[in-house]
Amino acid sequence: MRLYICIMNILIVGSGGRESAFAYKIAQSPKLTNLFIAPGNAGTGQYGKNIDLKVTDFEGIATFALENKIELILVGPEEPLVKGIHDYFLNREDIKHIAVIGPQQLGAQLEGSKDFSKEFMFRHNIPTAAYKSFNQSNLEEGLAYLETQKLPIVLKADGLAAGKGVLICETLEDAKAELKAMIADAKFGAASSVVVIEEFLKGIELSVFVLTDGESYKVLPSAKDYKRIGEGDTGLNTGGMGSISPVPFANEEFLTKVEDRIIKPTIDGLKKDNIPYKGFIFIGLMNVDGEPFVIEYNVRMGDPETESVLPRIESDLVDLLEGVAKGDLANRSYTVSPKTAVTVMLVSGGYPGDYESGKVISNIENVKESIVFHAGTKEVNGEVVTAGGRVLAVTTLQDDLFTALQQATADAGRIFYQGKYFRTDIGFDLI
Ligand code: AMP
Ligand code: GLY
Numbered sequence: 001m002r003l004y005i006c007i008m009n010i011l012i013v014g015s016g017g018r019e020s021a022f023a024y025k026i027a028q029s030p031k032l033t034n035l036f037i038a039p040g041n042a043g044t045g046q047y048g049k050n051i052d053l054k055v056t057d058f059e060g061i062a063t064f065a066l067e068n069k070i071e072l073i074l075v076g077p078e079e080p081l082v083k084g085i086h087d088y089f090l091n092r093e094d095i096k097h098i099a100v101i102g103p104q105q106l107g108a109q110l111e112g113s114k115d116f117s118k119e120f121m122f123r124h125n126i127p128t129a130a131y132k133s134f135n136q137s138n139l140e141e142g143l144a145y146l147e148t149q150k151l152p153i154v155l156k157a158d159g160l161a162a163g164k165g166v167l168i169c170e171t172l173e174d175a176k177a178e179l180k181a182m183i184a185d186a187k188f189g190a191a192s193s194v195v196v197i198e199e200f201l202k203g204i205e206l207s208v209f210v211l212t213d214g215e216s217y218k219v220l221p222s223a224k225d226y227k228r229i230g231e232g233d234t235g236l237n238t239g240g241m242g243s244i245s246p247v248p249f250a251n252e253e254f255l256t257k258v259e260d261r262i263i264k265p266t267i268d269g270l271k272k273d274n275i276p277y278k279g280f281i282f283i284g285l286m287n288v289d290g291e292p293f294v295i296e297y298n299v300r301m302g303d304p305e306t307e308s309v310l311p312r313i314e315s316d317l318v319d320l321l322e323g324v325a326k327g328d329l330a331n332r333s334y335t336v337s338p339k340t341a342v343t344v345m346l347v348s349g350g351y352p353g354d355y356e357s358g359k360v361i362s363n364i365e366n367v368k369e370s371i372v373f374h375a376g377t378k379e380v381n382g383e384v385v386t387a388g389g390r391v392l393a394v395t396t397l398q399d400d401l402f403t404a405l406q407q408a409t410a411d412a413g414r415i416f417y418q419g420k421y422f423r424t425d426i427g428f429d430l431i
Pocket of ligand 1: 129154163166198199200201202205284295296
């Protein structure tokens with residue numbers, strides 16, 4: 001008799017709430033042998049082993065992967081993807097057998113360049129706002145173009161700008177000043193050397209997530225995130241203060257439109273354009289009177305959306321990721337729980353502006369009905385302390401939205417640290 005020993009060592013790259021949720025889900029897999037998270041945080045250590053490596057240290061990650069017989073690397077954030085981590089692995093003979101989940105540099109341009117993604121959408125007839133791109137060489141044309149457009153108008157830095165590169169201008173004066181500041185004065189550095197001027201879409205936002213091996217795809221649960229710092233969606237933009245899944249207004253009819261008009265043409269478009277793609281696609285959508293329009297693509301999962309999406313996936317995530325790596329995702333089983341997940345983010349006082357770190361966190365163990373995913377935390381002398389703007393993500397899974405909202409909010413209140421802040425109104429607009 002021959003004995004087959006299947007080893008599945010997995011490395012997650014990243015350190016936020018999203019990566020904590022991935023670690024939580026992957027740790028449940030019967031297929032997993034060893035799990036590592038680089039660099040991880042104070043919470044990811046309960047699911048695997050944290051490895052002190054930067055997400056852009058490709059050589060360090062490669063050396064670690066070889067030494068620890070890693071079979072699969074799941075890349076959480078966009079930066080290493082846009083900088084080419086997947087290409088780095090494919091281009092080195094000794095590591096090209098290691099599967100990387102996340103697109104190569106070319107596909108990552110869907111997030112890394114707004115101009116690239118708008119051209120892609122127009123080429124493949126994917127509904128999105130009308131636009132034009134400008135740079136230093138045609139800045140005057142851009143200013144004249146603004147005069148012909150309706151207000152408000154949206155200006156987007158072409159490149160990655162840490163979520164800050166989108167401006168919605170209410171007046172022509174403001175739009176002209178911002179366009180000049182972005183292009184001529186490098187308001188967002190090199191990221192705004194090209195600016196996409198885009199029609200303003202009025203509607204309600206939501207996100208749809210897709211996992212693809214480049215041929216077939218699975219539509220993951222949809223989610224809605226709450227970006228503003230203040231109650232009632234007011235104040236400054238943040239990375240995300242909470243999320244819910246599913247989204248009540250994304251009914252079957254709407255999601256069928258999304259699949260037919262957006263998801264299928266996106267996967268087909270990638271194939272037609274010879275853009276290899278193995279990984280997640282996060283499609284930011286605007287629901288305009290029941291019609292879906294793409295606001296943006298991201299080439300990774302969202303944070304805090306992942307914390308609401310993954311707990312609803314009943315299937316083995318490692319099996320699905322293996323399907324992506326091997327190109328047989330179509331044959332993998334995939335089921336989703338009908339329950340509702342709500343995530344409330346606990347942040348540091350002052351975030352998204354200046355905030356203090358190093359505050360001792362207590363009482364997490366008294367949260368019984370929610371999962372507490374760590375985001376900006378670290379361990380110092382045996383204590384868990386705050387180490388970022390977004391500190392913890394509290395997720396609960398319940399039979400209905402109202403119960404879930406109450407539970408997540410109550411559990412968010414059970415945890416303590418100096419300066420703790422969270423929104424108590426996540427999802428209540430949808431009841
Ligand atoms: P993005 O970085 O592309 O996600 O844009 C940031 C935010 O700006 C989005 O989440 C939307 O709230 C808003 N936004 C972007 N594009 C548009 C648009 N064309 N119309 C209205 N709002 C937009
Ligand atoms: N929550 C939005 C994002 O991950 O980009």
